[in-house]
Amino acid sequence: MPVLKPGDSFPPDVVFSHIPYTEEKGEITACGIPVSYNASKEWADKKVVLFSVPGAFTPTCSVSHLPGYIQNLPQFKAKGVDIVAVVAFNDAFVMSAWGKANRVNDDSILFLSDPDAKFSKTIDWADDASGRTKRYALVIDHGKVTYADIETERGSLQKSGADTVLASL
Incomplete structure (x- = not known):
């Protein structure tokens, strides 16, 4: 499948790994159980913002990219966004811990794992050299x-940052 572009249908059978937040497993050292998250099915009748980062706990991702979405969550909701999700190649345990480390103590932002960058590879937005997901953003509205845009400069948030995506809604 080539790169996604506006007007395209979101691909069928996109499944990520996810650990739903629960209060009893709310401590950063607590491990939940990863479950399959069928994004194609879950998002079919919703407005979704999905942004991708090269890795959890990395400088640009932790200092700038994720915080922009956390801070702008009310504005995304006001624009009719049902789900905001972040995806990286990290496993579901790391993604869950990254959410907890950033005080996202609910599923207001979904922290999804794209193991082996499988989804990102299908849309040709994975880094072949590192095997990581690239930095990009998608808005999916009812399928x-x-x-859809991808960063071409290292550390840039011009195309995938919260402000840019919010302005596109």
């Missing part, structure tokens, strides 16, 4: 892609 249709309405925004």
